Amino acid sequence: xxxxxxxxxxxxxxxxxxxxxxxxxxxxxxxxxxxxxxxxxxxxxxxxxxxxxxxxxxxxxxxxxxxxxxxxxxxxxxxxxxxxxxxxxxxxxxxxxxxxxxxxxxxxxxxxxxxxxx
Amino acid sequence: xxxxxxxxxxxxxxxxxxxxxxxxxxxxxxxxxxxxxxxxxxxxxxxxxxxxxxxxxxxxxxxxxxxxxxxxxxxxxxxxxxxxxxxxxxxxxxxxxxxxxxxxxxxxxxxxxxxxxxxxxxxxxxxxxxxxxxxxxxxxxxxxxxxxxxxxxxxxxxxxxxxxxxxxxxxxxxxxxxxxxxxxxxxxxxxxxxxxxxxxxxxxxxxxxxxxxxxxxxxxxxxxxxxxxx
Numbered sequence: 001x002x003x004x005x006x007x008x009x010x011x012x013x014x015x016x017x018x019x020x021x022x023x024x025x026x027x028x029x030x031x032x033x034x035x036x037x038x039x040x041x042x043x044x045x046x047x048x049x050x051x052x053x054x055x056x057x058x059x060x061x062x063x064x065x066x067x068x069x070x071x072x073x074x075x076x077x078x079x080x081x082x083x084x085x086x087x088x089x090x091x092x093x094x095x096x097x098x099x100x101x102x103x104x105x106x107x108x109x110x111x112x113x114x115x116x117x118x
Numbered sequence: 119x120x121x122x123x124x125x126x127x128x129x130x131x132x133x134x135x136x137x138x139x140x141x142x143x144x145x146x147x148x149x150x151x152x153x154x155x156x157x158x159x160x161x162x163x164x165x166x167x168x169x170x171x172x173x174x175x176x177x178x179x180x181x182x183x184x185x186x187x188x189x190x191x192x193x194x195x196x197x198x199x200x201x202x203x204x205x206x207x208x209x210x211x212x213x214x215x216x217x218x219x220x221x222x223x224x225x226x227x228x229x230x231x232x233x234x235x236x237x238x239x240x241x242x243x244x245x246x247x248x249x250x251x252x253x254x255x256x257x258x259x260x261x262x263x264x265x266x267x268x269x270x271x272x273x274x275x276x277x278x279x280x281x282x283x284x285x286x287x288x289x290x291x292x293x294x295x296x297x298x299x300x301x302x303x304x305x306x307x308x309x310x311x312x313x314x315x316x317x318x319x320x321x322x323x324x325x326x327x328x329x330x331x332x333x334x335x336x337x338x339x340x341x342x343x344x345x346x347x348x
Binding site: 005006008011012015016018019020022023026027030031032033034035036037039040041043044045046049050051052053054055056058060061062063078079081082083084085086087088089090091092093094095097098099100 | 119120121122123124125146149150151153154155156157158159160161162163164165166167168169170171173174175176177178181182183184185200203204207208210211212213214215216217218220221273276284285286288292293296297300301303304319322323326
């Protein structure tokens with residue numbers, strides 16, 4: 001079977017690029033209607049029980065970096081910051097938690113290293 | 119489905135907070151079995167991808183939108199324990215940095231959109247794998263169906279939490295009907311996004327996809343002439 005294997009570095013760069021483009025650019029075109037729970041809370045009359053958010057005055061609150069001008073730039077910057085922060089936290093956590101070495105893949109480690117180096 | 123502050127009372131929020139902390143503690147131990155030098159880099163990227171796609175609300179009905187929750191997607195890509203860590207990270211950053219989802223509701227949101235969609239998604243995915251042919255081509259559709267199921271289940275769990283500690287006096291059956299109805303539609307989006315994302319990574323690096331491991335193992339064990347089509 002024709003399996004096109006790409007290197008881990010290429011895959012990682014591709015996933016990061018996709019995440020940055022989605023959060024930084026495509027998010028501008030997201031539907032701004034209330035989401036499922038918000039709409040249900042409005043329809044059923046309990047939306048007003050929502051309390052003000054404790055971090056509602058933060059620089060990126062509501063996915064909008066108001067200190068830069070323009071909706072597109074402000075939302076895009078918030079998205080990019082979010083991707084970087086989530087990547088750093090979750091990636092760092094995974095790095096700390098992981099098993100060291102190629103325990104499970106020692107048998108075909110050389111093949112993986114070839115791919116990784118590509 | 120980010121729950122804001124005020125929808126659930128304090129005792130219920132404390133309760134979900136305790137469950138969330140326990141779930142993350144268990145996930146920290148379990149994730150060690152799922153992550154090694156080769157797969158660890160993927161975990162951070164999956165979390166970042168889930169965050170990015172959660173910004174992309176899609177229309178589901180008149181005046182209503184929905185977005186990915188991502189537990190099933192993360193579970194299939196990096197394993198269920200790691201998925202709980204990935205999605206929890208997303209909800210913590212969303213609540214603290216973006217004021218999306220209440221601070222007192224953080225435990226609730228981790229339990230509903232992280233833990234529940236991960237658990238339900240993974241259980242359904244594994245069940246489908248036992249009945250489907252052991253082929254790589256079945257991984258993405260199974261992930262999509264699992265993701266679809268996980269969303270209305272999370273919506274039902276919200277109704278259950280509301281029954282325990284909702285701050286308004288509502289008809290629970292009406293609430294359940296409305297929540298499940300709209301989240302079945304959102305689940306379709308969740309399923310499509312999950313299937314597409316899983317298929318993309320299976321196409322290029324199936325060896326890195328946690329949910330494809332059994333299929334890969336079966337394939338490695340088959341004695342075939344080299345180069346034969348699988």
